[in-house]
Amino acid sequence: MSYEVTSKTAEELDDAKEQENLRRLEAIFFISGRFLTVQELIGLSDLNPIIIRELISKLKEKYEKGESALEIIEKSGSYKMDVRQEYHNIINRLATGRSEFSKAEQETLAIIAYKQPIKQSVIIKIRGNKAYDHVKKFEELGLLKKKKIGHTNELSLSDEFYDYFSLQDREGRDVLTHVEPEQKIDEEENSEEE
Numbered sequence: 531m532s533y534e535v536t537s538k539t540a541e542e543l544d545d546a547k548e549q550e551n552l553r554r555l556e557a558i559f560f561i562s563g564r565f566l567t568v569q570e571l572i573g574l575s576d577l578n579p580i581i582i583r584e585l586i587s588k589l590k591e592k593y594e595k596g597e598s599a600l601e602i603i604e605k606s607g608s609y610k611m612d613v614r615q616e617y618h619n620i621i622n623r624l625a626t627g628r629s630e631f632s633k634a635e636q637e638t639l640a641i642i643a644y645k646q647p648i649k650q651s652v653i654i655k656i657r658g659n660k661a662y663d664h665v666k667k668f669e670e671l672g673l674l675k676k677k678k679i680g681h682t683n684e685l686s687l688s689d690e691f692y693d694y695f696s697l698q699d700r701e702g703r704d705v706l707t708h709v710e711p712e713q714k715i716d717e718e719e720n721s722e723e724e
Contacts, residue, residue, distance in 0.1 A: 548585075551577060552592075555585045559602070559611035565693055567608050605693070638664040642674065642685050651682040 558566070558574050566574070571582050586609055590602045599617045603610050613621055631639065638657050642648055653661050665685065668674045672690040676683040 551575070551581065552585050552588060555582065556589060556611075559589075559609070562610075565603075565605060565608035565610040571609070610693070634660060635664045635667065639668060639673070642668075643687055643691075646686040647677075647684045648686075649679065649682045650676075650685055653685065 554575055555571070555577070558571065568579050568582055571577070572579060575582065577585070586602060586604075589611075592598070593600050593602065599614055600611055601614050603612050634657075638653065638661050641653060641656060645652075650665060653665065657664070665674065669676060671694070672688055673694060674691070675686050675688045677686075678684075
């Protein structure tokens with residue numbers, strides 16, 4: 531008995547292979563939770579860059595057509611799967627449960643974000659010696675930038691912080707520091723009245 535490969539069976543094999551590659555790439559995006567370069571995607575998927583770019587386009591289409599809560603975001607040639615902005619309130623409610631950061635770590639990071647740039651010595655005075663461990667953890671995760679100033683370090687948020695917490699609007703502006711012009715005028719008027 532001989533089997534003949536027809537153009538239809540070859541097409542079906544190609545489609546099956548593409549679907550498998552698509553699922554593989556989707557799994558990589560899902561589990562990584564961060565921006566990945568094409569080079570990283572090649573290493574993780576064993577696919578070539580042309581196929582990866584085609585698959586990313588298909589994933590973007592799939593999420594847009596299916597009216598998914600997920601999307602693929604591109605930034606500076608890197609890609610990340612994320613929850614659409616309009617569903618972040620749900621994510622934030624879920625995240626208030628068991629978090630990857632303790633409450634103390636969250637408070638330390640919040641102070642750094644609010645007061646940046648801030649000297650590490652000031653953070654230690656405010657938060658106590660445990661803040662050394664917090665700062666070390668944030669630095670290892672790439673969330674902070676450190677700059678040596680005298681006997682201490684100046685701490686500020688890194689670009690990875692904004693990516694990690696998805697803190698940019700659709701135009702790519704940082705939502706922590708971006709203020710609309712009319713909002714800024716109102717704030718200035720309020721500060722003059724005080």
